[in-house]
């Protein structure tokens with residue numbers, strides 16, 4: 325199996341596993357207990373959260389540990405919009421967001437909020453898939469409670485201009501949330517420099533384990549009032565009750581540190597592998613189209629490749645190349661494969677979206693794997709094209 329689906333999840337780095345194991349087996353004290361084993365766990369958590377805060381340039385006190393980005397997005401969006409002191413009733417988001425944002429805002433719409441979904445720049449433009457800033461500045465108004473814009477897109481890798489978005493948002497006195505799930509650990513994410521008020525991330529996208537994530541809620545420029553969504557023992561300043569996951573938090577901090585330390589070097593390498601795959605596929609398969617921003621325009625995630633075939637559906641290509649893990653431009657639910665809303669938001673037809681696939685190259689991929697994947701993919705495509713012809 326050649327794993328080329330690093331936007332879906334990543335392999336937990338063995339160094340991260342080593343760092344987390346003692347907190348499962350040897351040091352298992354409840355960090356909320358006052359005895360010595362509990363306090364030992366608590367101090368490990370404090371150190372890990374400090375490390376995370378430094379790496380993201382965020383305040384230690386603003387970090388809330390969660391079970392992952394879905395929970396963080398729910399806490400940020402529902403938490404800000406439904407706080408008893410919140411009088412504003414408008415939310416601004418983007419058509420290409422993850423369902424963990426789109427579905428939460430749609431839910432609030434049913435509860436009486438007005439939601440504006442800003443379009444992205446259309447296919448054919450060099451920065452296709454990036455938020456349309458003109459339409460965005462028209463959308464934000466003085467009734468806007470929250471703007472939620474993803475830092476980087478999980479399908480086409482489009483990177484948002486967060487600083488400009490923050491300026492427009494704050495001009496209207498609204499808060500800015502960013503689902504930075506695909507950005508953290510892959511590109512430089514600096515909460516203070518971007519002036520983002522709330523930020524979601526999850527460890528399993530940057531070589532950490534699944535089930536541990538974080539929300540940054542507030543920065544030193546602005547205090548954010550968040551209504552808790554999980555109520556119970558009052559842990560984490562009452563913002564998210566539940567016993568803290570010591571091993572997971574240590575793992576997230578370790579994974580993030582490893583990513584930040586090797587970011588530039590690793591990005592050069594994954595981009596070389598991605599470019600190699602793209603140029604070989606393009607030479608061998610007629611009519612391939614790149615979806616999303618141009619590869620080296622500065623608005624695309626390293627290692628991301630999303631393309632449309634002219635003649636074969638992505639799902640069929642995946643089935644014909646089972647030795648490779650990649651994903652198709654349709655979210656398959658049972659027999660009915662709906663075309664990706666991200667690709668249709670770019671202006672692609674449903675048919676072109678169905679003929680699309682996404683590759684995510686990551687830390688553990690090698691040039692030999694890319695060459696083998698290329699051979700398998702071309703053979704699978706030839707087989708399907710012959711059948712269709």
Ligand SMILES: Cc1ncc(COP(=O)(O)O)c(C=O)c1O
Nearest residue numbers: 392393394422424478503505526
């Ligand atoms: C952009 C984005 N947001 C949110 C999520 C959900 O993250 P989690 O699996 O940690 O809930 C994902 C993962 O698929 C994602 O790519």
